[in-house]
Amino acid sequence: xxxxxxxxxxxxxxxxxxxxxxxxxxxxxxxxxxxxxxxxxxxxxxxxxxxxxxxxxxxxxxxxxxxxxxxxxxxxxxxxxxxxxxxxxxxxxxxxxxxxxxxxxxxxxxxxxxxxxxxxxxxxxxxxxxxxxxxxxxxxxxxxxxxxxxxxxxxxxxxxxxxxxxxxxxxxxxxxxxxxxxxxxxxxxxxxxxxxxxxxxxxxxxxxxxxxxxxxxxxxxxxxxxxxxxxxxxxxxxxxxxxxxxxxxxxxxxxxxxxxxxxxxxxxxxxxx
Numbered sequence: 001x002x003x004x005x006x007x008x009x010x011x012x013x014x015x016x017x018x019x020x021x022x023x024x025x026x027x028x029x030x031x032x033x034x035x036x037x038x039x040x041x042x043x044x045x046x047x048x049x050x051x052x053x054x055x056x057x058x059x060x061x062x063x064x065x066x067x068x069x070x071x072x073x074x075x076x077x078x079x080x081x082x083x084x085x086x087x088x089x090x091x092x093x094x095x096x097x098x099x100x101x102x103x104x105x106x107x108x109x110x111x112x113x114x115x116x117x118x119x120x121x122x123x124x125x126x127x128x129x130x131x132x133x134x135x136x137x138x139x140x141x142x143x144x145x146x147x148x149x150x151x152x153x154x155x156x157x158x159x160x161x162x163x164x165x166x167x168x169x170x171x172x173x174x175x176x177x178x179x180x181x182x183x184x185x186x187x188x189x190x191x192x193x194x195x196x197x198x199x200x201x202x203x204x205x206x207x208x209x210x211x212x213x214x215x216x217x218x219x220x221x222x223x224x225x226x227x228x229x230x231x232x233x234x235x236x237x238x239x240x241x242x243x244x245x246x247x248x249x250x251x252x253x254x255x256x257x258x259x260x261x262x263x264x265x266x267x268x269x270x271x272x273x
Contacts, residue, residue, distance in 0.1 A: 001031075002059040006046060007039050013064070015234075015269065017086035018127055019093050032083040032123050067232075068267050070095060071104040074227025075262070078111045079214060079243060081235025085113050087269040089124055091232055093131050100136045108140040110221050112212050114235070116149045118199035125202060132204040143205045146212050214239070215246040223251055225262045234269040 002011045017030040035044035047054055067087075070076055076095055078088040092111050098104035111131075115121065121128070128143070135141050201207075222229050233243050243266070250256060252264050 001061075003039075003043065004057055004059060006042050006056065010039055011061075012039060015086040015090075017089050017124060019090050019097070030086075030124070030127070032086050034083045067091065067269070068230075068265065070230040070232070070265075070267070071098050071106070072228065073230040073265070074105060075108045075110070075221055075225040075229045076106050077218065077221055077229065077231045078109075079212070079231070079233040079235065079239065080113045081239045082115060084234035084236075084239075084269070085115075085124060087234035088113070088232055089127050089131075093127065093134075096131055096134050096136070096139075099139060100134065105227070106139060107227075108221070108225065109135075109142070110217065111141075111143045112146070112214075112217065113144075114146040114148050114211060114239070116147070118145075118147055118207065121145055121199055121202070121205075125200065128202055128205060132202070141204070144208060144212070145205055146208050146210060148211055214242050215249065218243070218246045219249070219251045222262060222264060227262055229262050229264045230267065231264060232267045232269075240268055240270060 001014050014031045014033060017032055018028070033040055033043065035041055043056075046056070070091070078092055080088040088111065092109070095104055095106060095109065099106050113121075132141070132143065218231070231243065231247065233240055246252070247264055247266055251261065257263055
């Protein structure tokens with residue numbers, strides 16, 4: 001993807017967040033681009049100069065590569081941090097379409113997204129609503145959004161904290177993840193106590209404060225699956241590393257498979273070398 005008026009010789013591998021829809025199969029293309037330095041900073045400044053909305057010529061080429069087929073899997077788990085949701089949202093929606101058409105074997109889907117503020121959910125609220133309303137009957141669907149910024153001091157009720165709390169594992173933070181960077185570590189998660197300013201609640205989407213305990217989520221999903229499990233992840237390096245580490249644990253090890261546990265396939269979208 002190139003912007004000839006902003007960076008004539010630059011090309012950037014942004015991921016499309018939505019899928020083709022409608023009879024014409026062409027309506028709109030959605031990207032989520034985190035502004036940092038260099039080109040993305042210039043893009044943000046250009047848009048702000050135009051009061052937040054403008055037309056910019058764009059050259060598209062691709063797609064490059066193809067994500068692995070996940071239609072044969074019984075349980076499909078998606079993890080995303082920040083703008084990494086562009087990958088998991090498109091995969092999520094495509095899987096639901098395949099399930100509706102009878103092309104997928106999935107019976108349970110777990111979709112997890114970690115963002116800094118509740119208002120960020122609005123980036124893809126329309127896509128989330130489409131996904132939730134298009135899910136065919138018979139699929140167990142769990143959509144959880146974790147708000148990673150520090151909430152106000154208003155305490156969460158003790159019962160909610162006991163019900164929704166997750167453990168710690170001390171994952172280090174990183175600031176080297178370019179467009180997908182989000183500070184990430186696994187901390188206690190509770191019912192979201194943010195003001196939720198700028199966010200319209202979506203039925204079927206659960207909001208929690210903190211970072212997801214990926215080991216807990218993976219272990220619960222894998223050990224209760226009746227068939228093979230697919231895990232897709234896109235986001236900052238610490239998130240990906242924590243998932244790789246969790247899938248090296250005893251509940252997903254080769255020995256566990258020999259004892260009858262389901263096989264697990266990990267798919268990672270990562271632009272780093």
